[in-house]
Amino acid sequence: MIQDGRILAPLDVAAFDETVYRELLAGPEATAQELAERLGCGSDRLVRALDRLRARGLVSRLSGRPRRYAAAEPDIALDALIREREQDLTRLRTAAAEMAVLYRRERVGQAGAVELVTGRDEVARRFLRLQHTVRRDMRMLDRPPYALAATNPVEPGALQRGVRWRAVYAPEALEQPGALQEIHALVAQGEQARVASGIPVKLAIADADAALVSVQLEQATTEAALVHPSALLDALxxxxxxxxxxxxxxxxxxxxxxxxxxxxxLLDLLLAGMKDDAIARHLGLSTRTMRRRMKNLLDLLGADNRFQAGAQAVRRGWL
Incomplete structure (x- = not known):
């Protein structure tokens, strides 16, 4: 981040030191006294700044008397400092991950394997935090009712990072306005999506390290359990x-x-196990028209029922 016109602040170069470095870049090599006169500062302060710049590889001291100083080539010197800072950040990330493990382990010791989360906003906040922590594998069971908007702003970024994201949707989830279109868009980005009836809970598991599972599904009394590493998490x-x-x-x-x-x-809704009337409403068709289209689809797939249709579509590579 540039601060007050400075470009070296992110590399922990002091403002005065950067001024000295810029002066050497703009002008010829110089002695400490010459630089002090050009900058209008004391020579002792100038020498201390030059020593710091030399230690960072930004300034070199030339041989001979009196001692003269020259600026190092910025592209080489600054690149070395940037790589140094990147290594520091990598070590910091590793340390942060280790501290997070200690933090969670301590909280598990205090609160047990299960932490009760109450309230729509708090459940939503914990859900977003859980998604932000995932690094490798996200598992989700999705079903209504939805206390908050069903749109997930975090998943596309996680998919871009290479997270394996698997979601099983209840048939009722597909009846939400725009749900199928959104799921197809996520599948195009890498989500693996399936549908199953009888999903008993809402569930999100991040890397098998933590899970958020619904306890109370009514919108007015939203409750969930944050499950830490334990036999219960293994069961989930x-x-x-x-x-x-x-x-x-x-x-x-x-x-x-x-x-x-x-x-x-139509095939999505058939495989989801929806009833004919619900499918017709979802597609904006009469039940009679929907059944006619379903018969045509079954004929195309050479299937006698919706389950055979799904199997045939998978076998032919159409799903």
């Missing part, structure tokens, strides 16, 4: 993997698939 991981293995994949656009966008939306 197994619950997710069990549901994930049994869930059906959501349809995604592929170049080789003959399915139209409308076909994919």
């Amino acid at each position: 991981v197994q619950l997710f993997e069990f549901i994930w293995a049994a869930a059906a994949p959501l349809a995604a656009t592929t170049r080789t698939s003959p399915l139209t966008e409308d076909d994919r939306r």
